[in-house]
Amino acid sequence: MCLGIPGRVVRMLDGYGDQLALVDVAGENRKVNIGMLPEETFAPGDWVIIHMGFVVEKTDEAGADAAMAGLKMMGSGEDSEVSP
Template identity: 40%
Template sequence: MCLGIPGRVTELTDPAEHLAKVEVSGVRRIISVRLLAGQGLEVGDWVLVHVGFAMAKIDEREAQLTLDAAKKMGREYLDELDAFTSTRIV
């Protein structure tokens, strides 16, 4: 099963290449935010992340509800977190 997990944008590392640093459950990674181009993404915004890509911009309440629900899924949540941890954009 593939999930999207909420992450908070901590830095816009390369706006020209649509790259941002996002924190998910204490882990920070640079991901692609290209799919959200034109949505006014800023530091502090929440996004739904799947294997190195921000899929949607979400509000903080939705992020918390999604994170709470994902954690209840157990192994699937841990698998998605592992995928996030091991994904790197080169």
């Protein structure tokens, strides 16, 4: 398993050979490459895990929540505080 950021598919992008999707990542839309998972199909609402601009895993909402919790635990989340 690698460090990945969860996101939710907004839509597939036409004209890129079915390789790109627009994905909502923490409220911001990003173009990500889905070509590493040619056996998967993607539709709006699907949850994915992204690493370096590539979808590396299709997941569900619970998996996306777990990935975000891991990021927050490592101090990459929005709510992290530094104690003196």
